[in-house]
Amino acid sequence: MTADAPTGEHRAGTQGTRPGASITVVMPAYNAVGFLPLVLAPLIEMEKAGEVLEILVVDDCSTDETPALAARLGAQVLRTPKNGGPGAARNLAAQHAAGEILWFVDSDVIAWPGGPEKIRAAMAEAGVVACFGSYDHEPAGQTWISRYKNLTHRYYHQEARREASTFWAGCGAVRKDAFLAAGGFDVKTYTKPSIEDIELGYRLRARGGRILLVPDLLGKHLKVWTVPNLMHTDIFRRAIPWSRLMIARNEMTDDLNTSTAERARALLAGALVASPLAALLVPGLAWLPLCLLAAAFAANWRFFTFLRDNAGLPIAIAGLLYHQVYYVYSAAAFVWCVLEARLPGRRIADPR
Structure with missing residues (x-):
């Protein structure tokens, strides 16, 4: 219809x-x-x-x-x-x-x-x-x-x-x-x-x-969410189909959680998640994870204070840390969909 x-x-x-x-x-x-x-x-x-x-x-x-x-x-x-x-x-x-x-x-x-x-x-x-x-x-x-x-x-x-x-x-x-x-x-x-x-x-x-x-x-x-249910929904019911839709329309929505600022925060989250490996491989970069973590808190300060004011400090800290993981898997889903669009027949399916 x-x-x-x-x-x-x-x-x-x-x-x-x-x-x-x-x-x-x-x-x-x-x-x-x-x-x-x-x-x-x-x-x-x-x-x-x-x-x-x-x-x-x-x-x-x-x-x-x-x-x-x-x-x-x-x-x-x-x-x-x-x-x-x-x-x-x-x-x-x-x-x-x-x-x-x-x-x-x-x-x-x-x-x-x-x-x-x-x-x-x-x-x-x-x-x-x-x-x-x-x-x-x-x-x-x-x-x-x-x-x-x-x-x-x-x-x-x-x-x-x-x-x-x-x-x-x-x-x-x-x-x-x-x-x-x-x-x-x-x-x-x-x-x-x-x-x-x-x-x-x-x-x-x-x-x-x-x-x-x-x-x-x-x-x-x-x-009531669980972590596995949330990750499945975020990836297979939201990130992948929305990425496919934006790619098909050749239109990046600059609003809500797909705004330009959110994309920048996703890049920062990716660097943060990758930084421990970089610190292990290059001893001189041991400072990098802490610096990127501080940057993530600064970039998401409004969100952090919103969680703190509405749910308390422990949930605000846990939520902000999980939010970095959310950024990474959402960005990974978008990258996959970009590659998928260039490789017909490579569509990833919802396992449920």
């Missing part, structure tokens, strides 16, 4: 949505029984208050009681014919939605009060076809890696430009007419949770639409 290049009648208009535009909440769900009571409760209250028109939970062939529980809690339930990932579930909901605006909320995100008002305000601006928000500063997962990951996501969204280059569907909204005209999410390429929202954002902007980042459109992330 993707569209070709824009035609005149399908390009984004210069007008924003009307005041009071109706909102359909769209929640893709797969085996989400443990989350649904928490995530649906505030949305049901918004529906009762008339802030949103309806709540569509799209069950993506769950093996648990997700659809039955969602219905009992008060949501309308749709079911995909086969498991196709969140993009396919959202596309199905768009075909049934009665609202003028589609508000995507992941099934592990608790939307904060006031979201509909913030969405309508953003969408009322001229030319705006989509907007998205941020995780809050108190993620549910209390392990250091969960707090690091969820707070890192918040940091980038809070620090980014308001005029966004991409889209995020964890807690983001799009005009239904613009979504359908653009062809929805690319469900052929992205059959698992990946960068289907980022790719949609590129197409919405290519059609002349504006996308706004609304920092106070908030949601609490309930996901």
Whole structure:
């Protein structure tokens, strides 16, 4: 369900949505029984208050009681014919939605009060076809890696430009007419949770639409991360597909965690990780790792203080050190994709 290049009648208009535009909440769900009571409760209250028109939970062939529980809690339930990932579930909901605006909320995100008002305000601006928000500063997962990951996501969204280059569907909204005209999410390429929202954002902007980042459109992330799960997601669901997308489009996004400054920090992290070997091979370079570590702290000082203020000093230190590893494997994924583009048939596959 993707569209070709824009035609005149399908390009984004210069007008924003009307005041009071109706909102359909769209929640893709797969085996989400443990989350649904928490995530649906505030949305049901918004529906009762008339802030949103309806709540569509799209069950993506769950093996648990997700659809039955969602219905009992008060949501309308749709079911995909086969498991196709969140993009396919959202596309199905768009075909049934009665609202003028589609508000995507992941099934592990608790939307904060006031979201509909913030969405309508953003969408009322001229030319705006989509907007998205941020995780809050108190993620549910209390392990250091969960707090690091969820707070890192918040940091980038809070620090980014308001005029966004991409889209995020964890807690983001799009005009239904613009979504359908653009062809929805690319469900052929992205059959698992990946960068289907980022790719949609590129197409919405290519059609002349504006996308706004609304920092106070908030949601609490309930996901609990482990280091292996995080590394797999970062590499195979984010870094590799996003690198392929940027290479295919011949466009380097200068925003969020792919900005020019972030690329410079990635180079510094690579030098830091390689420096112990250099120090072993060349005795005169024994000072190098400590100097590069100090440089990494200086280059990431804003990020470090953000983690310290929101999670405490131990997690800030652990998070900053892990962040250097993140830079290295993300940069390595990009380099691989550059080489891959020159060597057809060498595509690396997601092991899951």
